[in-house]
Amino acid sequence: MDRTFITTDQAPSAIGTYSQGVLAQKTLYVSGQIPLDPATGAVVEGDVAARIRRCFLSLEGILKAAGGSLPEVVKVNVYLTDLAVFPTVNQVMAEFFSPPYPARAAVQVAALPRGVDVEVDAVAVLR
Numbered sequence: 418m419d420r421t422f423i424t425t426d427q428a429p430s431a432i433g434t435y436s437q438g439v440l441a442q443k444t445l446y447v448s449g450q451i452p453l454d455p456a457t458g459a460v461v462e463g464d465v466a467a468r469i470r471r472c473f474l475s476l477e478g479i480l481k482a483a484g485g486s487l488p489e490v491v492k493v494n495v496y497l498t499d500l501a502v503f504p505t506v507n508q509v510m511a512e513f514f515s516p517p518y519p520a521r522a523a524v525q526v527a528a529l530p531r532g533v534d535v536e537v538d539a540v541a542v543l544r
Contacts (some may be wrong), residue, residue: 420441425478425481427481437482447540493534494523494524506535
């Protein structure tokens with residue numbers, strides 16, 4: 418199987434043993450994005466909406482680097498340390514996606530890397 422490993426400065430560098438994205442044929446698997454500033458690697462400051470927004474901006478950057486775009490996303494997974502912010506996820510996600518929306522799961526977890534409160538990954542099928 419042909420695979421292309423996607424790297425871009427529009428998303429934070431990997432902080433572990435993973436690629437930002439892997440393109441296998443026309444399917445792009447985007448690794449979990451936490452709210453890190455791509456330029457500094459620091460956790461984004463501000464409210465939870467700013468952190469969620471940063472995750473989606475990173476996801477968008479990886480998609481673009483692979484030759485894709487947000488409308489090609491078919492599945493999003495959102496990991497939260499507090500499901501009480503779920504309405505904010507919906508508000509921010511609506512800034513990036515239009516109906517029909519991709520499939521999605523939202524899961525509360527005990528902890529995430531770097532002590533952040535949100536992580537987002539995705540799968541896209543590129544045209």
